[in-house]
Amino acid sequence: MEKILEVQNVKKTFKLSRKQQKIEKTNQKIKVALNGLSFATYKGEIYGLLGPNGAGKTTALRILSTLIKADEGHIEIDGIDVSKNPEEVRRKIGFLTSELKLEDFFTPNYLFDFFSNLHDVPFDIANERKKRLFEKFGIDSFCEVKVANLSTGMKQKVSLVISLVHDPDIIIFDEPTNGLDVLTAKVVTDFLQELRNSGKTIIISTHIFSLVEKICDRVGIIINGRMIVSEKLNELTKEKNLEDVFFDIYKKEVGEE
């Protein structure tokens, strides 16, 4: 299989403000978010990053999407060094996270055109892609409604479609079904599988075991900023289901359940 993403020994720390120290109930001025994270993903698979809250999943995805930089380590996406050529990496990836918001004053139609322009997608291709994706997610019916007037599910669908305007090879989704109703969540998970089947690589972070079991080909378990396991799902769950495997590992690493 062709390796499309490789993360090697990535470290990331954050300085904690006094307010953050209070929230996290710690005297430490520095928080280690990632502590030597390493893993790889292969073309045409869905990779699931599994871990408890604060394990470093979102930080890892933000580094992959070039939103923030790693303190140490090396990341290559489709042969491009993320730290050296972030703009080129951004052309290859589609990133969706709840922290990326859409302007309330614009319509899905305007936003699709705007982001297509930024990604330099030719007009005809962008239009054809817009038609297909809007139809797929039922955005047609509200494509001229301002984002401010859309429901959370509608917004999530629009965000998802916007992240795909340039037909990226690698799609990175942070908690893709978070906050969605069951119907929208199903549309999204089905679509992720469809993308995988068309040869795209998808990396998702989640703490929903059933989602990983349903759609992922490979799983990485992150605890305290370290990748404890990164294996094919079927190999990892040969003897036990994913939930049991996860808690065995968690118990071993953290010493509690």
Next chain:
Amino acid sequence: MRNIWIIIKKEFARFFKDRRMLVALFLPGILIYVVYSFMGDIINSMVTVENNYVYTGYVVNQSNLFKSTLELEKIKINFEEIDESHIEEHKEEIKNREKDIIIVFPKQFDESLKYQNNQSVMNVEIFYNSTKTESSTFYQIGLEILNKIESKITNIFDINAGQNYDLADEKDLSASIISNLLPMLMLMLILSGCIGIAPESIAGEKERGTIATLLVTPLKRRELAIGKIVSISSLALISGLVSFIGVMLSFPKLIARNIDASIYGFKEYFLIFLVIISLTLMAITLMAIVSSFAKSVKEATNYISPFMILMVLLSLSTMITQSAANNVVLYLIPFFNVNQTLYSIFSFDINVTNLIVTVIANVVYTILGIFMLTKMFGNEKIMFSR
């Protein structure tokens, strides 16, 4: 360049689709016109009396000379002649603003004037109420007429009698008024326009999480910074222009005299435009940098406030000095240089070197600011601070 244009178009679309921003853009100009005109009308009505107003009051020992002079001046009066013993009781009516004036002439005032050399100094008493416009206006009229009467009798020499000795023409007078007030006003208007737009465009996007969506596209940080600066500067210029029109339309009313803006030609307007553009770019860049440190629009506005005070203080310089600075080095000081240069343009006293230094200095500050803003857009601590 293409991406910069995409950002500019998006910023324009965003501002023109947001009613709040449209209000922030145009309301100051409209308010200035309404408030200044209203203030001008109120001030005028407070200090002027209608032409056909009939002054009412009392006169003791009527002077025919005074009365006929009033008639000559076409001042309408309805005065009742009273006895000296009743003055005190009628003073209440003046206090209560029911009547305008009480004039007490000495007995046989007109006759006494003919023999004034042989007499002691006479005293004419005028009781009035300074809080009533009509009363204080008639007091001034009375003083003027009595002075005229007195000078006719004892005239030894006149000063500037008969014609206009002020050699300043209307153009100079207009230029003098405009150059004293407009540089400061224009600076404040432009800065107000900037403060209404810059925090929203930078800190607002951070607060709403929409800037992160832009940062994961192939858009370069530099392109984002330039696109933002150019678009919000243009919007601030529009806001400043609307305010400027509001000022120019209401200004004559406010100062109660005609100001002729046509005294300035294409050259002056072009230079003003040039200086204002350099000012707007610099102010927006500074505010954008300050806004980048903020987590919300409110916080950004708070951060900008001390800078605004400093900018306003610097923009007051010509009101204090009443002349443009000669030392070219001073034109490197931002905001101060704009105020000084605008003053020199408005007063037809343009120094080309100072003007060039002002514009170039402001453009250099803008470029340095854009460089800094680019770095800040790439700084995760600044862009994603919580």
